[in-house]
Amino acid sequence: MMNFLPTLYRQLRRRWFYGLMSVVMALGLVLGTPQPGQALSFLELIFRGIQVIQLSNMSDSQEVQIGGQINEQLVTQQFSLYTNQSVNAYIDEIGQALVPYSDRSDIPYVFQVVDDEQVNAFATMGGYVYVTTGLIEEADNEAELASVIGHEIGHIVGRHAVKQMRERAIAAGVASAAGLDRNTAVAIGVELAINRPNSRQDEYEADELGLANLVEAGYAPSAMVSFMEKLLGGGSVPTFLSTHPNTADRIERLNGMIDTETADVGEGLDGAAYTARIAPLS
8 A cells, every 4th residue: 555655646746747738838839829810818918917907897996097097198198287276176176076976976086177268078987077178168157067077977977988998999809808908998098088989878878967966966957958058059069069969859858857946946056156266267
């Protein structure tokens, strides 16, 4: 019996060693074989030291980190931020007042003012919201501006940018079962932020979430409709609405969700107070 055990041990050790060598050789053949036009395998991504994310179940922390990288590229390469501290503080004040009443208040939000005369607003993943100086001046009161910011928070709540990134990565053939490398994700995020190709359903959802957020935060709900109506009445459709579904349809849907008896009940309708707060823009 004592002589049998060492023999058995040596046989098992040889089998384990040869089995391991077979696996290593097989991996070498797989990773060493060119795969034109295909996304990298999970093992190759690891071996190359590439950070991989799973778009189907991206965590909040991953979304915030990627959003931060997207924001860094946007503010250094794509546009300039408005530098007046009082205006920036005011916009952040409005945004932060809305966040606790949103359906996704457990991530940090960053509200920034873009120095641009175009009437525009957009959001990227991870809690980053942008409004232009042109849009701030276009609004008649704080509630109207809050309605726009609430709408953009709605996009973040709905994780619309994550969904768009997944669709764009699949269409471009850069996603795989392993996921998507972080640098590619950031590049797609920047492109999406610039083009803002939100679907009709995404916009409707952001309207609904934004309106609910607006009311919960104590603002008058009529401001969301009045802002859209004022822009439509101005002639050419501003950038803010040009990539969105038909604005008349959105106004009709919003009117159907607002009780006419309480439409003007709430804060933020004082135009003179608003003008004073954004005076540096004049």
